[in-house]
Amino acid sequence: MSSSISHLLETLNLSHITHSDIQPLIHALKGDAKVSVCHQGNSFEGRSIERITFGNGPIKILAWTQMHGNEATATASVFDLLDTLLSSSDESLVDAASLFTLDIVPMLNPDGAERCIRHNAQAIDINRDAMAKQTLEGNLLMDLVDTLKPHIAFNLHDQSPYYQCGTNGNPSTIAFLAPAFDVDKTIDKPRRLAMALISHMTDVLKPHINQSVARYDDTFSPRSFGDRIAGKGAATILIESGAARNDPDRQIARRMNHIAMLAAMRMLKREHQGDIDDAQLDALQDAYWTIPENTSETLSSLLIRNLHFVGPHSYQASISIKQTARYSNQFFIDAVGDVGVQAGLEEFDAGDLTYDAGSVHTLSTTTIITEESYHDWLRQGVIQFQGPIEYLDNQSPYQVLMNQPLSAGPRALVLQQPAYFLMRRGDSVVAAVINGKLIKLT
Structure with a gap:
């Protein structure tokens, strides 16, 4: 069964995605009874920022993309994810709407996307504005976090093509991080869950991109939203989309984001049903540290x-x-x-x-x-x-x-x-x- 956006997904097979590129999908979703689309606010230059909501279940997930305007890979991925959930093509998640409340902001920085630059129209890096709070877009995101109180937060970015997975010679096509929320890198219950989910997602991705999944450095960054949101009690997961060989438009990383987020939702379902105990979570947390480091510029x-x-x-x-x-x-x-x-x-x-x-x-x-x-x-x-x-x-x-x-x-x-x-x-x-x-x- 096709969803309301299935026929539009190929239009996002692009190296870069702008505000106008996602409007046909937003418009199609507005007519889909299984989701709601809310005008969340406007960017500095007045471009609309939408929030798409799927389901009304107890497990609350918030995902946002293109906080950096030139990092568009996961913008396509979240529409792929919605397509899967709306079409019920994943049998393990046929009851997803009753288990999850999934809120997605598919392009937080449309002004930067328009220029294909990292920063917004104020020349501010939104992801370094979590303390100063001088951007409309950053304040919109933090207001959502405070209002929705998500259990899981997917912070979706792109990284340089020159990150290597450890020193194995392979690109880091996907890099994960459970960000620290203090300088001591304390591991509380939500951060442990984030680590466990990342370990599971890594295992699921291995058959697809073996030895190309890395772990990002967890030095506390107080100006960054992921670190601040982790401090608010959300199990926060950074996913950095990187390069793959013979894949200039990062369609491989796009697909891996989709697979990884579905895997996380399946695991969350099992945890919610009591099928995963503390010992299993501890083992997955330990496995998190065995993921190769994301090695910069190598x-x-x-x-x-x-x-x-x-x-x-x-x-x-x-x-x-x-x-x-x-x-x-x-x-x-x-x-x-x-x-x-x-x-x-x-x-x-x-x-x-x-x-x-x-x-x-x-x-x-x-x-x-x-x-x-x-x-x-x-x-x-x-x-x-x-x-x-x-x-x-x-x-x-x-x-x-x-x-x-x-x-x-x-x-x-x-x-x-x-x-x-x-x-x-x-x-x-x-x-x-x-x-x-x-x-x-x-």
Whole structure:
């Protein structure tokens, strides 16, 4: 059975989601008798912020997304969750409406979403406003917490693509945290429940993304809403959506959020029915600490390993290449040398190859660059062009350099510069990095 929004879920298969993207789903839900949609308030610039309520049961859950405007993955996930609950496609939760009261704010920061930025229209990071309380959006959230008094709070975010799951080489596609509510990191009954739920969710996710679920650092952050809400007695769970290989729009993390929240609801149902005792909760709490740590900035978009650099002082080095920002299409040289535990979303072993900075070709007439012809230019050692800009007709999928100084010398790369270089085997160019994209030419 389809829900009122099933036919609209594919419209959220996006790398970023704005206020207008969710309005068709909000409108459809307003006509669904199984939910209520409440206009909760407005953003600084006057955009509407809605609250969607499913069920009227004793287990109260509050979830909010896009507190940071450029962190949209879970916004799609909460609509996936609603679709499952409304269509009764999960047999273990057919009675969910009588067990749960689920309140969802699907986009807390629509102004930031409009600009695809972290902050709101006041240039304030809402998630650092829990003490100062100078944002309309933050005050709206805290008022909801005080009014609804949720037992469970899902604080849903996105994180940098460069978090690694421990040091195992895998991205942290999902990172969980049961936030501390004081500097001593006290574990009270709600925080223990949050830890237990996270352990269960981790186990459920393992068959889908094994060794890509991590545990976020629990240093107390008094300005952050999750920590403050945990202090109000809610079992608070931070879910950070991260990168996965070959998944630029984070649809894998979207699905994992959906699976994880359903798993939490199933466990809460069992606990409510008395099927989980204190010993089991204690065991799950202990298991929480075995989840690998979420290791910051130890992943790259592309990692070239063991490339040879030839000259009076020859050497061999690995190269870490990263994106200037998540939604940027520019990539730069981040690190060169022994990169330690750094891993890559894509990796290439250049152990038998030699670095070549490439050469510049001067155009004397209009030249069409296709994917195939650009590969031919690269094989000839040409990495960029100069001349009147109208002479270059780039029809290839690559960002071809034109009239720019080479960003690296003949013997060495330069940090923080655009990622463009060639790799040779003997006299033949066999691979290239063009704006952080690996091109194999053999």
